[in-house]
Amino acid sequence: MASRKWLAELIQSQYIPFIQSVKNTAAGHKKLEKFTEELRQSWAERGLISLKQQQGCMDQIRRAIKDGLGEDHFSLDFIAFSTEEYTALNDEKQRSVAERNEDVKYIHDPDRIVAQAVRLLERPDWADVAAGLAVLTGRRVTELLATARFEPKTKWSVTFTGALKRRQETQTLSFEIPTLTTADKVCKALTKIRQQLPEAQSMSANKINQKFSQRVAVACDRHFENLVPSRAGGNLYTHLFRAVYATIATFWYCPANIDTVEFRAAIQGHYQILDKKSPTLKRSLAASRHYADFDIADSVIAQHHGKRKGIKLGHGGIEPIAAFKQEASVEQLEQPKRTSRKRSTLSYYTQDHDRWISILQLIAPDAKNQSERTAKLLEWIEAQFQQTPVEPASSQPQEPSPIVEIEPPSLEIQPIEDTPPKLDPTVQLLVEQMAQVMQSVAKLTDAISAGQLERTSPQRQRSTPSSTQTLHSTQSSTASTENPQPARPRGPRGASGEIVDRAIDAMMAYNDMAERLHQDKWAISINILKEFVSSQPAIQRGLEQREAEIRAHHEQHQIDPKKHNFFHRGKHKITDFIQIETEPQNQESDAIPN
Incomplete structure (x- = not known):
């Protein structure tokens, strides 16, 4: 008050x-x-x-x-x-x-709320940063500005010290809290606030509230009013630092066999008053009743196959906090044990033999036999399902979660075109998933085929291809053999290469525009660059030469290069927003023939 x-x-x-x-x-x-x-x-x-x-x-x-x-x-x-x-x-x-x-409000887009909070950590204004940390850590403004200390515990959690409202406590309370982004980002953001407001650390909690809390409340209203349902007569800040954080953290991190009330009490520091006689942390469940007025919407639950908690556990190195690690469900954390296998026969066309051998050798170069190599290939395909799960179509675009970091595969996986929605929804999902995996295998095959063909004679290169992807690689290699070119220097050259560079620069500039919404940005990928130039070899060279720069750009904007452009699919093209000067495609010597 x-x-x-x-x-x-x-x-x-x-x-x-x-x-x-x-x-x-x-x-x-x-x-x-x-x-x-x-x-x-x-x-x-x-x-x-x-x-x-x-x-x-x-x-x-x-x-x-x-x-x-x-x-x-x-x-x-x-x-x-x-x-x-x-x-x-x-x-x-x-x-x-x-x-x-008795009037619970529902959160319909937790990923977007967290993505907005992560973006606020990069803002220059301390109030915006504090608003973001309120969502990502669930701590009070007085704690964030003066008393809180965060020490990284794991990649996705911190040890928190400095809780307020601990009446007449003789022991310092310290406990682990999960963070909705990486612990490193949270710690850096807290340091940023302290550097901008050093005077707050010597002020009482009451004076901090009087002088600074209103600015944080205004920032919360401004940045989250369209994402978090509000209640009459109050600003959003109180909801963000308590109920919204606890609701999303439970949805993401609570093990399946842990009671929700127990989990919320632990991550919000609802412990009984500590004293020297009894320093052991004992959770107080009564306070959790004050933070139960938000919940995840059923539509979001449905997208995760009915799971109401712990959906992120086991992905990207995320584990339960230490208080529940030993109690966590074995089913949720352990991979299924392999059963003994029997050998069988796998048929394929004779003309595909060399392609299969090349793929298997690349996937498992140290395997002892073809059976082991085939098993490794199957594991690789299954990993694509785990890293890029296909969710049911939604009327609202879903932002990628900003906290899950997955190592990108060596070859970029491009989204497939929409298929006619005439199948049963379950069958439709399976079709889309299989199409994604097969497209990934095809790209891997192309890369291997191109490398193999460069070392063969022109006579071998002109052999009849068995697939469209092989045809492209063969024609490109044939053109290169019949019209020898000097070795290309580092970086793309020629008309197509210059267009690729201009397109990449234009897309980066477009994404860097201030106030650009996250879902309006574009991931830089082969399919998108084909809107500007048809030469796939030129595109691949450009992406390879600027790989580090592009990766850094995607990380800066929290863009998942494999999934982000799904926001635009079927709605608009990159050329609707970005136009660049282009030159005739036939100037590029290695362009794919029409």
Whole structure:
């Protein structure tokens, strides 16, 4: 509650000096009791009659005593409401909590909320950074600006110290919290805030709230008003640092066999007061009731096959926090054990023999036999399903999760074109998944075939191809053999190469535009660059030469090169937004013939 200026002046000029003069004796105690009665009468004369109206004044003067005279000053036992009055206030608060929990708000796009929060960490304004950290860590503004200390625990969690609202605690509370982005980003963002607001670290929590909390609340409203459902009569900040964080963290990180209430209590620091006699952390579940007024929408649950918690565990190195690691479901963390295998016969066309051998040799060069190589190929294909899961189509574009980092495969996997939605939805998903895997295998085959063909004679290169991909590689190699070219220097050359460079530069500039929405950006890939130039060899050379630069660009903008362009599929083309000067394609000597 905001500080009352008139009361603050009275506290400093009259109340604190009087309280300091009172001795801790029976007579002094009676003076303080009478002083409290006079205080409350003066508040009533100002129109603050009800217990709820007077609560803010009582909290303000008690906070001033704690800040000026000490957290355990004896006067606090007398300048207070009675036990019955505090019970009545608590009952009223519980009724309010019950009303909220009977009107649960649903989160329809948790990935987009987190993506927005991650972007805010890069903003220059400390208030924007604090708003982002509120979502990603669930901590209070006073903690983020002054008391919080984050130490990386794992890639996706930190050890947090500096929790407020720990009344008369003699031991320092420290516990692990999962972060909705990498721990490294969270720690760097906290350092950034402290560098911009060094004065906050020497201020009391009350003064920090008075001076800085409103700016953070405004930033939360501005950046999340279209993503987080709000409640009447309040800003979004309170919801973001408590309920929204806890809801998303549970959905992502809570093991399947752990109760949701227990998990939320652990990650939000709802522990009983610590003392020297009992330093063991004991979770307090009552407080979690105050943070249960948000939930993940059923439409999002359906996209994850009915899973309501722990959907990220086991991906990208994400594990349960230490408090639940030993209790986590074995089914959720362990890969299925392999059963004994029997050999069988796999048929393929004779003309595909060399291609199969090349692929198997590349996938498993150290394997002892073809059976082992084939098993490795199957594992590689299955890995593509795990790394690039196909989710049911949604009317709302889904942003990629910013926290899951998956090592990209050596060859880029491009999205396939939409297929007519005439199949059963389950069959449709299987068709799309298989098409993605087969396209990946085809690209791998092309790369191997191209390398093999360069070392063969023109007579071999002109042999009849068995697939469209092989035809392209053969024709390209034939053209190269019949028209020998000098060795190309580093970097693309010729008209097509220059167009590729211009297209990449233009796309980077487009993505770098300030305030560009994440879903409006483009991943730089072969398929997209084909909108500007038809020479795939030129595109591949350009991507290879600028691989590090492009990877850094994608990481900067949180762009998943394998999935991001699904946002645009069937809606618009890159050329609707970016136009560059092009030259005739026949100037490129290695262009694929029409």
